[in-house]
Amino acid sequence: MESFKKDISEHHELRVVSALKEDKDYFLSNTPSDAYQDQLDFIWEKKQKPKAIITFAISKRGEAVSLPQSPFGGLWIHDGLSSASLEAFILAIVEEMNHRSVHTISITQSPKPYEPQVDLINYLLFKSGFEHKKVLSHHVFIGKKKIKKLVQKESMKIQKKSKSSGLKTSHSSISNFGFLKEIRSWNAQKGYEVAIDENRIVQQVSEYPDRYFLITLSKDGQAIGYSLCVKLTSDSLYYFLSAINPKIPVKIGGELILNELFQLAVEQKVSFIDLGSSDLEEGANHSLMFFKSRFSNDICNKITWDKKL
Known part of the structure; x- marks a missing residue:
């Protein structure tokens, strides 16, 4: 046109x-x-x-x-x-x-x-x-220097928690999309419906491979949790999709995934992290909001x- x-x-x-x-x-x-x-x-x-x-x-x-x-x-x-x-x-x-x-x-x-x-x-x-x-309502953590400072402050503590729990986290670019089915399955087992268009995500990752990252939570070499993160803008990191296998309950899985997200943010030199919204059909998801508040320094509305x- x-x-x-x-x-x-x-x-x-x-x-x-x-x-x-x-x-x-x-x-x-x-x-x-x-x-x-x-x-x-x-x-x-x-x-x-x-x-x-x-x-x-x-x-x-x-x-x-x-x-x-x-x-x-x-x-x-x-x-x-x-x-x-x-x-x-x-x-x-x-x-x-x-x-x-x-x-x-x-x-x-x-x-x-x-x-x-x-x-x-x-x-x-x-x-x-x-x-x-x-x-x-979106929870965000703003400030490039503040992100780096928080990662440095929490690194030893997170390493101890990771070692004592037998859990490991890593992040990488995306080479295959099997994790999407596991995210959907794990959330379905918890009663959550994830409205994602897998074909659209595959297309976007293929066209913008440098904008997407996968965080993996593993135990004994087996992946038990994932989070898909995306640089919606060159100066931000968005916490998009996440799930942990409900058949393998871990107390600090979410905390370890978010710590890996902050490490990724330092590597990518972004100015803020967007943890997304916390919402239920019937109202605010207060438990999720409380969890995200531990990793944010501001709240803003969309x-x-x-x-x-």
Whole structure:
């Protein structure tokens, strides 16, 4: 699909282009979804320089989502924007969606560590008629130096725990995908349903092998736990999928896996770790939130916004 530009004012213009043509640090913005016919970047420009961007997948039924089958989508600000300019961008998006016969817009805005201007973005989405549909709380650990300091502080303690329990952890790039079936099986045995598209994960790992890592927990040389981690951006590490074999109960398995995650974060020199959300259909997963709080130094919200046109 060819790109086009639309003048909004003498200062800014909206450019819309196929998402697959734009190279972005958040690589999931370039990953198409089978249920959507178009995946488009809406770019806010001034003097031909991008100031902000958002990617939408648009279905034949007139649904625009940022982004389906992804942890989040939302607006990314490349350069300092005034509140008025950012609001004009949002309104230009809505106007363009109307012209494209889109009847619903859904935006899952990234948490604050990914986009520092998220509070302003959420405020202006609300003022532009968007309604919040869902809120998830993410535990994060922020600070490159703080991550390294914590790993150094806990290393001796973790080594003793690992030795006394007979457990080992390691991390590596991904060479095969058998662990996905085990994660699904182990979680099913615990009564958890993991909605993962294995084919999509295989495709993403194949296209971006340097962004994905597998943490393995083993006992007596046998893998009894896994965690799939991904660098959603070059400066972050996201704790994506995890499971431990329920038939081999271990008390400190989760702690050892997260310690390995922090060691990986030091190696990758990222600025923050995203431990993801802790949610149940009936409410907050307080036990999981308590566990993650031991490995985080901040909490931030991820909000999904909807607007009917």
